[in-house]
Amino acid sequence: MGILVNKDTKVIVQGITGKQATFHTMQMLAYGTKIVAGVTPGKAGQTVDGKDKDGNEVKVPVFNTVKDAVDATGANASVIYVPARFAADSIMEAIDAELDVVVCITEHIPVLDMVKVRRYLEGKKTRLIGPNCPGILTTDECKLGIIPGYIHKKGHVGVISRSGTLTYEATFQLTAAGIGQTTAIGIGGDPVKGTDFIDALKLFKDDPDTLAVLMIGEIGGNAEEDAAKWIKENMPDKPVAAFISGRQAPPGKRMGHAGAIISGGKGTAADKIKALNAVGIDVADTVAHIGDTVVKTLKKAGIYEKCHTC
Amino acid sequence: MNIHEYQSKQVLKSFGVNVPNGKPAFSVEEAVAAAKEIGTSVVVVKAQIHAGGRGKAGGVKLAHNLDEVEQFAKELLGKVLVTKQTGPAGKKVNRLLIESGADIAKEYYLSFVVDRQTAKVVMMASTEGGMEIEKVAAETPEKIFKEYIDPVIGLAPFQTSRMAYKLGLPKPAIRPAQKLMSCLYNAFIGKDCSLAEINPMVLTKDNDVMALDAKLNFDDSALYRHPDIVELRDETEEDPKELEAAAADLNYVNLGGDVACMVNGAGLAMATVDILKYFGGDPANFLDVGGDSNPEKIAKAFNIMLEGGQSKGIFVNIFGGINRCDQVAEGVIAAAKIVSEDGKSMPVPVVVRLEGTNAEKGREILKNTPIKNVIMAPTMEGGAEQIVKLVNEAKA
Numbered sequence: 001m002g003i004l005v006n007k008d009t010k011v012i013v014q015g016i017t018g019k020q021a022t023f024h025t026m027q028m029l030a031y032g033t034k035i036v037a038g039v040t041p042g043k044a045g046q047t048v049d050g051k052d053k054d055g056n057e058v059k060v061p062v063f064n065t066v067k068d069a070v071d072a073t074g075a076n077a078s079v080i081y082v083p084a085r086f087a088a089d090s091i092m093e094a095i096d097a098e099l100d101v102v103v104c105i106t107e108h109i110p111v112l113d114m115v116k117v118r119r120y121l122e123g124k125k126t127r128l129i130g131p132n133c134p135g136i137l138t139t140d141e142c143k144l145g146i147i148p149g150y151i152h153k154k155g156h157v158g159v160i161s162r163s164g165t166l167t168y169e170a171t172f173q174l175t176a177a178g179i180g181q182t183t184a185i186g187i188g189g190d191p192v193k194g195t196d197f198i199d200a201l202k203l204f205k206d207d208p209d210t211l212a213v214l215m216i217g218e219i220g221g222n223a224e225e226d227a228a229k230w231i232k233e234n235m236p237d238k239p240v241a242a243f244i245s246g247r248q249a250p251p252g253k254r255m256g257h258a259g260a261i262i263s264g265g266k267g268t269a270a271d272k273i274k275a276l277n278a279v280g281i282d283v284a285d286t287v288a289h290i291g292d293t294v295v296k297t298l299k300k301a302g303i304y305e306k307c308h309t310c
Numbered sequence: 311m312n313i314h315e316y317q318s319k320q321v322l323k324s325f326g327v328n329v330p331n332g333k334p335a336f337s338v339e340e341a342v343a344a345a346k347e348i349g350t351s352v353v354v355v356k357a358q359i360h361a362g363g364r365g366k367a368g369g370v371k372l373a374h375n376l377d378e379v380e381q382f383a384k385e386l387l388g389k390v391l392v393t394k395q396t397g398p399a400g401k402k403v404n405r406l407l408i409e410s411g412a413d414i415a416k417e418y419y420l421s422f423v424v425d426r427q428t429a430k431v432v433m434m435a436s437t438e439g440g441m442e443i444e445k446v447a448a449e450t451p452e453k454i455f456k457e458y459i460d461p462v463i464g465l466a467p468f469q470t471s472r473m474a475y476k477l478g479l480p481k482p483a484i485r486p487a488q489k490l491m492s493c494l495y496n497a498f499i500g501k502d503c504s505l506a507e508i509n510p511m512v513l514t515k516d517n518d519v520m521a522l523d524a525k526l527n528f529d530d531s532a533l534y535r536h537p538d539i540v541e542l543r544d545e546t547e548e549d550p551k552e553l554e555a556a557a558a559d560l561n562y563v564n565l566g567g568d569v570a571c572m573v574n575g576a577g578l579a580m581a582t583v584d585i586l587k588y589f590g591g592d593p594a595n596f597l598d599v600g601g602d603s604n605p606e607k608i609a610k611a612f613n614i615m616l617e618g619g620q621s622k623g624i625f626v627n628i629f630g631g632i633n634r635c636d637q638v639a640e641g642v643i644a645a646a647k648i649v650s651e652d653g654k655s656m657p658v659p660v661v662v663r664l665e666g667t668n669a670e671k672g673r674e675i676l677k678n679t680p681i682k683n684v685i686m687a688p689t690m691e692g693g694a695e696q697i698v699k700l701v702n703e704a705k706a
Contacts, residue, residue: 084531110532111424112461112502118429119461134631148627148631148667155601163577168666189576192429218577221426245581248593252395256561256576256598258531259426264444269584286588287581288691 001209002138002183003158003200004101004124004127005077009142012037012069012099014080014090016062021081024146026050028079029058031149033142037069038062066090066097066178077101079144087111093178095126100196103144104131111258114192121194128194132258134164134186147184153310155180156303157294158204160197160256161216162189166245166287171214173291179298180309182210189257191220197227205235211303212239214294215281219246220259220267225275232279241297242276243284244269311528313542314358316407321539325497328490328520332409334358341383342376344408352411355382360547362525363393369403372411379408404546412522417510418477419443420491422498423460431498433457433465433491435473439510465495478514480602486519487511494521501539502532551595551614558610560599567592569701570621572611574599574628574638581629582694588603591698594621603633608641609648616649616657623701625693626662628672635664635672646681653681659700662686663693 005011011028015021016038029035029050038048038060047059063069066078078099082090087106090098094102109131121128131135137147139154148168161167164208167186174181182204187195197215204210217224224244231240247269249255251262262268273283284293298304313321320331331348335341345353354406357369364370369391371382383406417439425432436454438446446453455476457469466591470488479487498506505527512522533540545553555562561576565583569591573579579598586593599611615621628638642662646689647653660683673686687693 056357062568085534099545108531109528110502110535111504112499112532113429115424115431115461146631151666161577163573163575165573165629165631166577166581169578169581169629172665191426192424216577218580223426226427245577245579245584247584248587249580249583249596250563250565253563254530255563255580255596258529260576260580264447266444286585286691286694288577288689288694 001207002141003185003203003207003210004183005136005138005142005144007032008034009077009101010034010036010073010075011144012039012066012073012075012078013060014039014066014094015082016040016060017043017046018081022048024081027149028143031143032140033144035060036073036075039064039066039069041065044068066093068070070097072289075099077144078103079264080104080106082106084108085133088117090119091128092306095120095124095128099126099128101129101144103129103133103135105133105135105145109190111190111192114190118192130188130194130261131184132190133188134167136183137184138183139181141299145186147186149173152184153180155182155309156209156211156307157181158207158210158213159184160200160213161186162218162259163216163245165214166243169287170243170290174214174294175310177291177293177295178280178308178310179291182207189259191259196223198230201227201230201235205238210238212241212294212298212301213308214290215240215242215273217242217244218257218260219249219255219269220261222267224272228275228279228281231281239297239301239303240281241284241294242281242291243287243290244272245287311530311533311543312360312537312547313526313539314360314405314544315356315524316358316405317542318526319521321501321525322494322497322521325494325500326489327497328486328518329524330409330520330522332407334410335383335406336404336438338380338383338387339410341406341408342380345373345376345379348408348410349396351408353379354411355379355386356407356409357391357403358384358405358407359391359396359403360544361393361395363395364391366574367391367393368391379653384482401547402588412512412520413515414512415515416513418513419509420494420511421444421505421507421509422495422503423505428458430461431459433459433469433473433495435477437477439512443509445523455636459495459682465492480517482517483513483519490519490521501526501536502529503527504529536652551617555614558607560597560607560611560614562614563596565593565595568620568622569596569625569698570594570597570615570623571627572597572599572615574601574603578627578629585694586625586698589695589698591701601631601633603641604605605637605641605644608638609645612645612649621658622704623658623697625697626660627690627693628664628666628668630664630668634668635666638664638677639672639675642676642684643679643681657683658683659697660684661693661697661700663690
């Protein structure tokens with residue numbers, strides 16, 4: 001199981017003929033993802049060639065528009081590698097084509113462009129993930145984005161993270177501790193985005209394979225505080241462990257991610273840790289203790305044996 | 311990106327926002343000439359630095375004649391102003407704003423920001439003008455009023471009207487206040503601001519409404535479509551290392567300490583700063599080298615960390631995802647060639663932790679090309695602990 005994407009998800013790659021997109025298309029194919037089409041305006045008729053996980057040749061056809069690609073292939077998801085100044089438009093094109101899941105990897109999309117995108121999403125069926133995120137990976141089935149697949153092992157822990165590298169770091173620690181994962185979802189480091197912690201938590205709550213969740217947050221905004229409250233009220237049966245980065249971040253400084261900024265004294269790591277602890281969620285002391293903290297949480301909930309899958 | 315108050319007011323004026331008559335001055339002579347030209351009985355001499363809290367720190371003076379203007383200008387230009395927002399080092403005043411004095415009846419607060427939760431621009435206003443809005447929000451949140459703006463419709467007249475009445479403005483000031491709000495919103499949208507703040511917005515004794523102070527911050531991701539704003543950048547207000555890093559496409563924040571770190575990914579970079587502190591270190595910086603870490607970029611990063619003798623030790627913490635550990639290892643070797651005389655040593659201890667894509671290969675490269683002072687760490691935890699220990703030993 002897992003959430004949002006699986007082995008049957010039919011994926012198009014927007015901006016597929018770009019260097020990074022072509023590289024990651026190969027990686028996604030090799031992981032087992034069903035890439036059925038690519039989109040680059042003006043490049044219809046070309047193909048992007050790769051190999052699937054069994055080593056068979058795959059020729060991914062390129063179309064001019066998302067609509068053409070969907071009509072020809074029945075795709076239901078998209079991953080976007082389009083440059084920042086065109087990315088918001090690409091997201092809206094994918095929403096307009098009524099795709100179920102749209103993942104946007106692109107960093108540095110202007111915030112006011114994302115405000116428009118969020119307005120455009122209202123009343124539409126699409127679940128947008130990102131932007132400025134590493135994507136989503138359901139173990140051994142499918143990945144959309146840039147997450148390195150080999151560190152993931154099948155299991156029962158869901159991972160939600162605002163940071164790309166911390167998703168890899170945390171998953172690496174989980175796998176090393178023998179704790180496999182259902183789906184890892186990078187929700188992205190931007191202030192205005194498609195999916196936030198609560199949205200992802202709701203999906204994991206309804207996934208019978210996911211028995212526990214790891215949340216990786218950082219300074220800026222109050223999504224972690226909101227999530228803590230939501231977990232207490234709505235998900236008593238699935239334990240959650242967490243990590244928050246940016247304890248030492250000075251106020252008013254943007255720490256790499258557009259959304260990672262303490263403004264007006266709000267959005268500090270201390271506040272987030274306090275809110276999580278207050279509802280009984282263990283927060284790892286340092287980034288090196290994420291794996292240990294999850295193990296501790298699973299043991300406390302009596303599901304360690306069940307979750308020790310690899 | 312931030313700009314000065316006088317620049318903010320020039321931008322706002324071009325959008326029709328009512329601002330006091332004013333001119334920037336870079337010297338005492340210019341200050342006096344500007345005051346003469348403005349010609350009001352009272353002029354305000356305002357220090358221009360990229361930080362708030364200037365009034366309380368003595369950076370804003372009321373002058374009643376040209377002699378006073380000259381005196382205050384002499385006093386402020388070149389002075390290091392320490393405000394609540396500058397930190398203890400303060401900021402040197404290189405520019406002044408000379409402005410006509412206003413006859414203030416009451417002060418208000420007005421701002422626009424993007425609200426993360428609703429993904430909408432929100433207009434916030436308060437009757438508690440001239441105060442720190444964070445303090446008002448904490449102590450008397452009922453005195454802050456908000457209007458969420460539909461991006462398709464824009465700021466509607468009923469919203470500015472509702473806000474003006476909530477603020478309790480006198481009848482003749484309602485329309486001027488509404489105009490100021492909508493002009494400020496247009497500037498916010500038109501220039502891709504991340505913050506537009508008027509504190510205080512003042513009601514004058516003849517029922518006019520104007521922006522007495524103004525602060526605009528801009529969304530860095532949108533600067534490509536505002537070359538006029540980019541030109542307003544004052545690099546003397548920024549950390550030289552941060553500027554150098556930005557030019558090399560490195561995400562760097564100077565934290566002032568002596569244990570440096572070089573990391574890939576913003577989240578892991580923040581977490582690395584935290585773990586250095588956890589083990590008792592004093593972090594020198596946040597540094598995210600990003601996803602495409604070629605050897606030249608890594609070498610540049612080392613240069614910046616070592617500049618000025620700030621770093622007494624460096625922790626390289628890499629989890630290879632898109633970027634590959636072998637490239638980072640090559641980068642460390644390339645850096646040694648640049649930063650040392652013999653080309654194969656580091657001036658301070660460098661502890662390297664490589665994990666993820668091509669980690670084995672990276673470790674192999676560093677094993678085969680030994681560089682003095684470079685130590686491989688078996689784990690992240692061990693590496694962080696070790697570099698802090700080495701720096702503390704060197705200091706003792």
